[in-house]
Amino acid sequence: MVMNYTGKRVKKLKKLLEKKWFKGDDRRMPSISEIKKALQELKIETPSWGYGNSGTRFKVFTIPGAARDVYERIADAGTVHRFTGVCPTVAIHIPWDKVDDYKALQDYAGENGVAIGAVNPNLFQDEDYRLGSITNSDPAIRRKAVAAIMECVEIGKKIASHSLSLWFADGTNYPGQGHIRQRKEWLEEALAGVYRAMPKDMQMLIEYKTFEPAFYHTDIPDWGTAFLIASKLGPNARVLVDTGHHHPGTNIQQIVAILLQEGRLGGFHFNDRKYADDDLIAGSIDPYQLFLIFNEIVDAGDLSAGIAYMVDQSHGIEPKIPAMIRTVMNIQTAYAKALLVDREALSQAQAEGDVIAANSILQDAFETDVRKMLAEIREEMGVPADPLQAYLKSGHQQKIEAERV
Amino acid sequence: MVMNYTGKRVKKLKKLLEKKWFKGDDRRMPSISEIKKALQELKIETPSWGYGNSGTRFKVFTIPGAARDVYERIADAGTVHRFTGVCPTVAIHIPWDKVDDYKALQDYAGENGVAIGAVNPNLFQDEDYRLGSITNSDPAIRRKAVAAIMECVEIGKKIASHSLSLWFADGTNYPGQGHIRQRKEWLEEALAGVYRAMPKDMQMLIEYKTFEPAFYHTDIPDWGTAFLIASKLGPNARVLVDTGHHHPGTNIQQIVAILLQEGRLGGFHFNDRKYADDDLIAGSIDPYQLFLIFNEIVDAGDLSAGIAYMVDQSHGIEPKIPAMIRTVMNIQTAYAKALLVDREALSQAQAEGDVIAANSILQDAFETDVRKMLAEIREEMGVPADPLQAYLKSGHQQKIEAERV
Amino acid sequence: MVMNYTGKRVKKLKKLLEKKWFKGDDRRMPSISEIKKALQELKIETPSWGYGNSGTRFKVFTIPGAARDVYERIADAGTVHRFTGVCPTVAIHIPWDKVDDYKALQDYAGENGVAIGAVNPNLFQDEDYRLGSITNSDPAIRRKAVAAIMECVEIGKKIASHSLSLWFADGTNYPGQGHIRQRKEWLEEALAGVYRAMPKDMQMLIEYKTFEPAFYHTDIPDWGTAFLIASKLGPNARVLVDTGHHHPGTNIQQIVAILLQEGRLGGFHFNDRKYADDDLIAGSIDPYQLFLIFNEIVDAGDLSAGIAYMVDQSHGIEPKIPAMIRTVMNIQTAYAKALLVDREALSQAQAEGDVIAANSILQDAFETDVRKMLAEIREEMGVPADPLQAYLKSGHQQKIEAERV
Amino acid sequence: MVMNYTGKRVKKLKKLLEKKWFKGDDRRMPSISEIKKALQELKIETPSWGYGNSGTRFKVFTIPGAARDVYERIADAGTVHRFTGVCPTVAIHIPWDKVDDYKALQDYAGENGVAIGAVNPNLFQDEDYRLGSITNSDPAIRRKAVAAIMECVEIGKKIASHSLSLWFADGTNYPGQGHIRQRKEWLEEALAGVYRAMPKDMQMLIEYKTFEPAFYHTDIPDWGTAFLIASKLGPNARVLVDTGHHHPGTNIQQIVAILLQEGRLGGFHFNDRKYADDDLIAGSIDPYQLFLIFNEIVDAGDLSAGIAYMVDQSHGIEPKIPAMIRTVMNIQTAYAKALLVDREALSQAQAEGDVIAANSILQDAFETDVRKMLAEIREEMGVPADPLQAYLKSGHQQKIEAERV
Secondary structure (H helix, E strand, C coil), X not given: CHHHCCCHXXXXXXXXXXXXXXXXXXXXCCCHHHHHHHHHHCCCEEEHHHHCCCCCCCCCCCCCCXXXXXXXXXXXXXXXXXXXXXXXXXXXXXXXXXXXXXXXXXXXXXXXXXXXXXXXXCCCCCHHXXXXXCCCCCHHHHHHHHHHHHHHHHHHHHHCCCXXXXXXXXXXXXXXXXXXXXXXXXXXXXXXXHHHHCCCCCEEXXXXXXXXXXXXXXXXXXXXXXXXXXXXXXXXXXXXXXXXXXXXXXXXXXXXXXXXXXCCEEEEEECECCCCCCCECCCCCCHHHHHHHHHHHHHCHHHXXXXXXXXXXXXXXXXXXXXXXXXXXXXXXXXXXXXXXXXXXXXXXXXXXXXXXXXXXXXXXXXXXXXXHHHHHHHHXXXXXXXXXXXXXXXXXXXXXXXXX | CHHHCCCHHHHHHHHHHHCCCCCHHHHCCCCHHHHHHHHHHCCXXXXXXXXXXXXXXXXXXCCCCCECCHHHHHHHHHHHHHHHCCCCEEEEEECCCCCCCHHHHHHHHHHCCCXXXXXXXXXXXXXXXXXXXXXXXXXXXXXXXXXXXXHHHHXXXXXXXXXXXXXXXXXXXXXXXXXXXXXXXXXXXXXXXXXXXXXCCCEEEEECCCCCCCCCEECCCCHHHHHHHHHHHCCCEEEXXXXXXXXXXXXXXXXXXXXXXXCCEEEEEECECCCCCCCECCCCXXXXXXXXXXHHHHHCHHHHCCCEEEECCXXXXXXXXXXXXXXXXXXXXXXHHHHCCCHHHHHHHHHHCCHHHXXXXXXXXXXXXXXXXXXXXXXXXXXXXXXXXHXXXXXXXXXXXHHCC | CHHHCCHHHHHHHHXXXXXXXXXXXXXXXXXXXXXXXXXXXXXXXXXXXXXXXXXXXXXXXXXXXXXXXXXXXXXXXXXXXXXXXXXXXXXXXXXXXXXXXXXXXXXXXXXXXXXXXXXXXXXXXXXXXHHCCCCCCCHHHHHHHHHHHHHHHHHHHHCCCCEEEECCCCXXXXXXXXXXXXXXXXXXXXXXXXXXXXXXXXXXXXXXXCCCCCCCEECCCCXXXXXXXXXXXXXXXXXXXXXXXXXXXXXXXXXXXXXXXXXXXXXXXXXXXXXXXXXXXXXXXXHHHHHHHHHHHHHCHHHHCCCEEEECCCCCCCCHHHHHHHHHHHHHHXXXXXXXXXXXXXXXXXXXXXXXXXXXXXXXXXXXXXXXXXXXXXXXXXXXXXXXXXXXXHCHHHHHHHHCC | CHHHCCXXXXXXXXXXXXXXCCCHHHHCCCCHHHHHXXXXXXXXXXXXXXXXXXXXXXXXXXXXXXXXXXXXXXXXXXHHHHHHCCCCEEEEEECCCCCCCHHHHHHHHHHCCCEEEEEEECCCCCHHHHHCCCCCCCHHHHHHHHHHHHHHHHHHHHCCCCEEEECCCCEECCCCCCCHHHHHHHHHHHHHHHHHHCCCCCEEXXXXXXXXXXXXXXXXXXXXXXXXXXHHHCCCEEEEEECCCCCCCCCHHHHHHHHHHCCCEEEEEECECCCCCCCECCCCCCHHHXXXXXXXXXXCHHHHXXXXXXXXXXXXXXCHHHHHHHHHHHHHHHHHHHHCCCHHHHHHHHHHCCHHHHHHHHHHHHHCCCHHHHHHHHHXXXXXXXXXXXXXXXXXXXXXXXXXX
């Protein structure tokens, strides 16, 4: 969870990385109470923009009850937390969520039961950014873009946010349009400046994306580039994995494992997709992949401490709050199943080269029905056993649909 | 070219299909004058929507000089024709290009040197269509969508357009959301009604698309589905190949060859892409593929008669008219190179199983610099040898940038 | 199951297709006893070649206990049936499984508790086939290839097999190497001859494949082409869906739905993959997709009668019989979950446009743990509750590893 | 070219990297004599294995005249050099090219006009390596694999090879089969040992590959992982880019640019593909991509010094030597066109944000017919103007086809 992040994580991670990753006793099966504890401690950050209308280039549909301003977006994040108990923070996006008084916004969030988490500068909404923001060949536009990020650092300081989450739409549409190496240099220069300005307890999350909106080359197209840049910046720069930002067939769980091992996994933007960056509900298309990602997280033990679990989805045709609650439930399901993996047996099967057995151990965990366990855990936490049904029956959706016209 | 299409094509195609596709003498190398004639006869239809602002889900940038209404869009199509000499028609999109008096619109087009070509109903821009248009589970919405297509049939009659070009955004985002077979039945029912209402000299072009804006399933996802539906409808229904609407790696030229062989290739929506449906300038990412597509068209000889060559692109960051002129030039380049293939030698190499020789014959044609030949042909047609440079020097772009604010 | 197929299916299908596909009462939830019955009736055919050593172009590893000849391969199929109770047939591949006396082979299969199912001609193993078999430009090689298929028709008659299963490695590696339309004509000509020679109660299954071993174009690359050819041949020609033979991201369940609706789904070659045609254990990479395929099958009701459920995998690093048993179990799991879908509720959610509810209904069925139910069903059938564990404990693997050196 | 590599490159690169990558005067258009000089200096290494029979998992066809042993393979490399003048080295693969006396082999190569270039250990051909070589869970197998690499280091010393080229087939086929992080640790441990054993003037080239023969996860799946490992090892470890080892749609030229910028591009394995790692003739499927790769190389100026240009292809259906000569010609064509790019104009267009102009500059260079220029250059070098035709007319192919039966 984002809020837990402090500069301390760096030291702890360093220690862990100096030790061998593998300790026999880490592999034992957790007890039921440990599993429950882990599930109760998994915190998921939802994004403010996910509560407003969004869509495709063809049409942004008006979804009944969608939030119309930053206050309604934060209120909705609060509602999701109230029904799930595991979404105590909400990410904001500047300038969409720009206000005069961030202290007041923070207070408003608090009144709605949540805190503000990661701060995300949007650098794609101005005419200036047509050919790039921090990689634009015009130095004035690059300066403007860096200033916009610096503003987010300042906002973060004001609201005690520990995460600066950076995604850049920057890239080119045609061969020759931009100079790839030159743009990378501008990118590194810009981020170096921002990094220096960050307080010690802030981490920079660097997101990568294969394509879209740039169609020929994207300045940070893959984890390798994000990792390379983060490594140059320093220990507080990490890679943000958006599950939809890969080529079809990419083994995302392996990327997660490698970044964990290198101490550079900053967090996730969860969503699912069948083709490109479809931004569908996490686990709705390939639930096994989501499980396998959590399998790496669980397996990594303490190396996974401090990861930011965030949602980044665009509910273009479905109601916003129900879609977000369903997302949270799917993530919990994947995590619960990953916690059930018999790691001792798995370790043994791997050591013995028993392919079928090793694979079956994962499948067994995945095939386990965890809905009852999750219901029980939720009730222990004081939230509804089935958050989605509870929400739908609460009358809240009807209320906001009536209010927000 | 669309305008040439009449009911006669069907009979002619039938005859051709009854004969063997292959006649020795069809394979001879065309003479220079034949090549020139072929290039002068290649007509490319540009889309009205391509002259206005468009973009991605992240941002629609304001491109200086972009057309602001249907009249400016048609004027721009006229400008492209004036500089290239091969774009005598412009496709319209309803309701974007809706006017009260289509006769007057036709006259206006005529004054700008062009005619109106294919009529395209847009069925994705209304709130009603959130869960589909002609495949919506609500019969009232299906009826509304069919009525919108029928309106386009009527418009086509008024302006003597012979092409009804159909692309549907219909599909679902999640497993279970829709009933795949039921939706296909609704689709076929709707199109059967439209087909019956079409005049005899109108053809229905059915477009397919892998994904977007639907992210889990699209009702017409591939050429197989479009072909299947067209076959059920009758001889005036054909498949429209948009070069960007395939999975990465798809052999599009093979699809073109098969549809030509079956007499079901209605036409093209040209564009290029690196990842998904990026709608970039045709030939800008993979010029060899564009050449290989034209190679199949040339090879098919008379089977290729009556194909509609249309452009469907979204110039999100570049000036509209220059981008369209460049597109037309790239298409001509690919066609010119395909005309240069030594088909007799190729046929012999294929018969002898000489893999390297056969492949080299295509490569030789592709490596030939055809820019001078094209310049000559253009001058013979009374248009500038280099349409792009001529346009840029003409002052027209500056003029419209000043006028259209 | 293949053995059930007779000419009668055609008539029955025709009737079904004449009726509307949708009847309200088909949508009710099946009873537990019906679910059990359905699961006991699902028959899966295993391939003889799956029991011998196979691998990649880099290495064919020697798997301990792998079958060394056709008799051992059939015996292994018998073993899989003995432990699972649902694999009563084995597909053979000619010339790999060529024998002098097919009657004797049939008897031998019978002694091992199985019957011979589909007959598959292999047309890629001879030097002659370097540039194609039935699409080779050399007519003598085309004739040879057709004769090899005819031989399989004859074998099928001798052993009362009702399925001729056709996959062609034919295609080209380079642009220009072959003439796409000409090759398609040769293909159609060859299959027409075979079709005419088939007895009335034999069905021709036509498989398609995107690529490999041909790397530029494959003569039957997609379901559209296979469907087109089958349609021309007649009612006994159908499409065979190999789950690994698609571009990444393809919605295979939609193809299944369309083919069912058109009465042209002949059967499956099950396997799984992450990248290309990896031939991994079905359900091992994307179990949700396998479930969604079965969801279409169950939903289609009587339209699904007579489908051939076949396995086509290459266990390159894991023991053969355990891998096959695990495969069968995974297929049963997917089918069991698909049977649990509440189709009445789903239908209602779809009609109401309730996206989240509709999707949740599928997810609920998928998240249900069906292992106990399957164990019970197996015991009712007189086979072990856990066939894999039972096999591993039976000592059979050790026995064949010792015998087959 | 590999042979030029010495420890000096490291120092030179370091200097270059310390300077800005960009110097105005580097951008000027080269003179014709400079272009000719550059083309004459481009050296391409061919692989010994490319001259013997190889194929797919379905069939290894016997290609007439294919080399049968290491001596014939080296003789064939010599033949390719004799006709092209730019292939002075041949890569060897151990154990395929294992001999008792490497000094004698070196002499034999010299007699055939070539030298031995990179040494490649094959670590996939033994039964031991079924579950991995240097990432096998069995320490004895890991040691064996490391010993095999060490042997190659020793061979390299004996024959004064400066390149140790490493590709690992290692990976897993199923989720759970292996422990991703543990395997990465073993990998790093193994390579660290090898790196320490390398002489100062040897470079380690680390190749990555998305998939195949491992189908679920490959231990070095992408450039990011190869880069990460190389960075840990030291300045003599670099990344090897095989153009076929990426997901479809990957912007390979961007990877090349980034690695050049970071001083970590070791070299290439050239080939082309449409789907997966098809190992087709370089430039036969996407010649524009090959040009764009060389565009980055040319643009990088001195940063590109010392790159190893190597071919890695599998000519499964075409004659070996002609296929290799055609490959070399295609690579020269791409390089020649890249040298023609007007970098000053391009730089200006990029600075001005003129998308169409910048793209057109690349297209213009690509559309230029360079066949005559290349013919002239070849004649100046004393080799045939058209090496392929000259070879085919030389009678050499007939000779080896007769001799090698």
